[in-house]
Amino acid sequence: MDRKHPLRKFLLVAMILLTTPSCLFRRHRDEVELNPGDQPDKILYEKATREIERNHFDVGRLTLQTLINTYPDSEYLSRAKLSIADSYYHEGGTSGLTQAEAEYKDFITFFPTAPEAPEAQFRAGMAHYRMMSKSDRDRSEAKLAEAEFKEFLLKYPDSHVMPRVKARLRQVQEVLAQGDYKIAQFYYSKRAFPAARSRLQEIADNYPNFSQGDAALWYLGKSLEALRRPGEAATYYSRVITEHPLSAYVGPVKERLAALKQPIPQPTRAVLARAEADAARRPGKDLFQKVGSFLSGSPDVSATRHGPVRLGAPKPGPVQVASGAQGTPRVGTVVAAPVGDEALKSGTPINSSSAAESGNEATASKPPDPGNIKSKSQETPDPAKKKKSLFKKIIKPF
Numbered sequence: 001m002d003r004k005h006p007l008r009k010f011l012l013v014a015m016i017l018l019t020t021p022s023c024l025f026r027r028h029r030d031e032v033e034l035n036p037g038d039q040p041d042k043i044l045y046e047k048a049t050r051e052i053e054r055n056h057f058d059v060g061r062l063t064l065q066t067l068i069n070t071y072p073d074s075e076y077l078s079r080a081k082l083s084i085a086d087s088y089y090h091e092g093g094t095s096g097l098t099q100a101e102a103e104y105k106d107f108i109t110f111f112p113t114a115p116e117a118p119e120a121q122f123r124a125g126m127a128h129y130r131m132m133s134k135s136d137r138d139r140s141e142a143k144l145a146e147a148e149f150k151e152f153l154l155k156y157p158d159s160h161v162m163p164r165v166k167a168r169l170r171q172v173q174e175v176l177a178q179g180d181y182k183i184a185q186f187y188y189s190k191r192a193f194p195a196a197r198s199r200l201q202e203i204a205d206n207y208p209n210f211s212q213g214d215a216a217l218w219y220l221g222k223s224l225e226a227l228r229r230p231g232e233a234a235t236y237y238s239r240v241i242t243e244h245p246l247s248a249y250v251g252p253v254k255e256r257l258a259a260l261k262q263p264i265p266q267p268t269r270a271v272l273a274r275a276e277a278d279a280a281r282r283p284g285k286d287l288f289q290k291v292g293s294f295l296s297g298s299p300d301v302s303a304t305r306h307g308p309v310r311l312g313a314p315k316p317g318p319v320q321v322a323s324g325a326q327g328t329p330r331v332g333t334v335v336a337a338p339v340g341d342e343a344l345k346s347g348t349p350i351n352s353s354s355a356a357e358s359g360n361e362a363t364a365s366k367p368p369d370p371g372n373i374k375s376k377s378q379e380t381p382d383p384a385k386k387k388k389s390l391f392k393k394i395i396k397p398f
Contacts, residue, residue, distance in 0.1 A: 041067055041074040048083065057087045078114050081107045089123055094131060101127040118152070118159040125149045129168055134299045135178035142299075146172045150311055169309050170209050171301035177203050177210035178299075188219055197223040204236060208310055211303035214240050214247035221256065234262040242267050246275045278305045 044067040051060035064080040064087075071077070085103035088096045104124040108117050125148030131141040149169040156162070184199035200220035203210055210216060217240045224233035233256075240253045245267035257264050267275075 041071040041076050044070075045076040045080060045083075048080070052083065052087045052090075055091075057091045061087055078107070078111045078116070081110065082116055082120065085120065085123070089127060092130070097127040097131055100124075118156040118161050121148065121152045121156065122161050122165055125152065125165070125168065129172065132172070132175060132299055135175045136182055139176060139179050142172050142175050146176065153309070153311060166309050170304050170306070173207045173309075174210060174301050174304040175299045177207035177213075177216075180207075181210070181212055181216055184216070184219065188223065191226075193223045193226045197227065204239070206310065208243070209305040209307045211305055213305075214244035214249050217244070218249045218253065221253075225256075230260050234260050238262070238265050241265050243271065244275065245272050246279060274307065278307075281306070 044063055048060040048063035048067070051057075051063060061084050064084050067074065067080050068077060074080075081103070085100050085107055088100035088103055091100075101124050104120040104127070107114075107120045108124075111117060114120075125145050128141045128145035128148060132145065133139070133141065146169065149165050149172065152159075152161075152165045153169075159165075180199045180203050184196045184203070187193075187196035187199065197220060200216050200223060203213065203216040204220055207213070217236045221233040221236045221240075224230070224236070237253045237257050237260075240247060240249050242265050244250070254264055
C-alpha cells in the first residue's frame with residue numbers, strides 16, 4: 001500500500017503539469033490581440049464578434065450595445081446593428097426570431113441604402129419562415145413571411161438575393177394554398193358551395209404555383225356550376241388545360257366544356273415544357289418520409305412548383321355597360337353603379353341593388369345646383385297661418 005502512494009502522487013503532478021500549460025496557452029490564444037493603433041470602437045466590435053461566434057450571444061450583444069451608445073458616429077455603427085440582429089437570428093427560438101425580425105426592420109429604417117439592406121429584408125422574412133406552422137394550424141407567420149418577401153421584390157428587384165427570395169416565397173404560398181384548399185374541400189363536402197368557391201377563388205387568383213392548383217380549378221368550376229354560373233365555370237375549366245396540361249383532370253374538364261358548348265383551348269409549348277419539368281422534379285416519398293413529415297411540426301413544401309411569382313390578384317378587366325333592349329344590361333355583364341360614402345368607408349362588397357340605393361342616397365345628399373337656387377324675393381311665399389285666438393289657447397289643454 002505504501003508503494004502505491006508515491007505513484008499516485010507522481011501521476012497527479014504529471015497531469016497538472018500537462019494540463020496547466022495548455023490552459024495558459026488557450027487563454028492567451030483567446031485574448032483579443034490589441035494593436036497600438038486600433039480605435040476603441042473597433043476593439044469593441046471585434047470582441048463582440050468573437051463572443052457571438054462562441055454562442056455567447058448575451059455578452060456579444062451587450063458589447064455591441066455599448067459600442068452603439070458610446071460611439072454614435074462610429075464607422076462600425078451599421079455593422080453593430082446588423083450583428084445584433086444576426087445574433088438573435090442564429091440564436092433561434094420563438095423569442096430570438098421575433099426579436100431578430102424587429103432588429104432587421106430597425107436596421108433597414110436607419111440604414112435604407114446600406115449594402116446589407118437587401119439581406120436584412122430577406123432575413124426578416126426568413127425569421128417568420130422559420131416560425132411557420134403546418135398548413136392546418138396557425139398561418140399568421142406564413143402570412144407575415146409572404147408580406148416580407150413581397151416587400152423585398154418591390155424594394156430590391158435587382159438584388160443578387162432575388163432567386164432565394166422567390167424560392168422561399170413559392171414555398172410560403174404553397175403552405176397558404178394548402179390551408180385554403182383543405183378548408184375548401186371541407187365546405188365542398190358539406191355542399192356549402194359559396195364558401196368553397198370563396199376559398200378556391202383565393203387559390204386561383206393568388207397562388208399560381210400551388211401543387212394542387214389543377215384540383216382547385218376543377219372544384220372551383222364545379223362549385224360555380226352548382227351556383228348556376230356556367231360561364232364563369234367554363235373560364236376556370238379552361239385554365240386547367242392551359243396551366244396544367246398534364247393533369248389528371250384534363251379529361252373530365254374537356255367533357256364539361258363540351259357539355260357547356262364551350263371551345264377547348266390548347267396549352268402552349270412553354271407551359272408544356274414547364275409542366276414536364278415540374279413532374280420530373282417532384283420527389284416521391286417512401287413510408288418513412290411520410291411518417292416523418294406527419295410527425296414534424298414544420299410544413300411540407302417539397303411539392304412546390306417552379307414558376308413565376310405573383311405579387312397580388314390579377315387585375316380585373318375593364319368595366320363595361322351593355323346596351324340591351326330599352327337600356328337594360330345583358331346577362332353576364334358588369335354594370336357600374338354609384339356607391340355611397342358608407343360603402344366606401346366600410347370596404348365590404350355590396351350587390352347591385354344596395355349600390356343603387358347608396359347611389360340614390362348620394363344623389364339626395366348632393367348640394368343644390370346654383371343655377372336652380374332662387375332668392376327669397378323670387379320664392380313663392382307660404383300661405384300665412386291663421387293665428388289662434390287667446391280663448392282657444394286657454395281652453396285647448398282642458
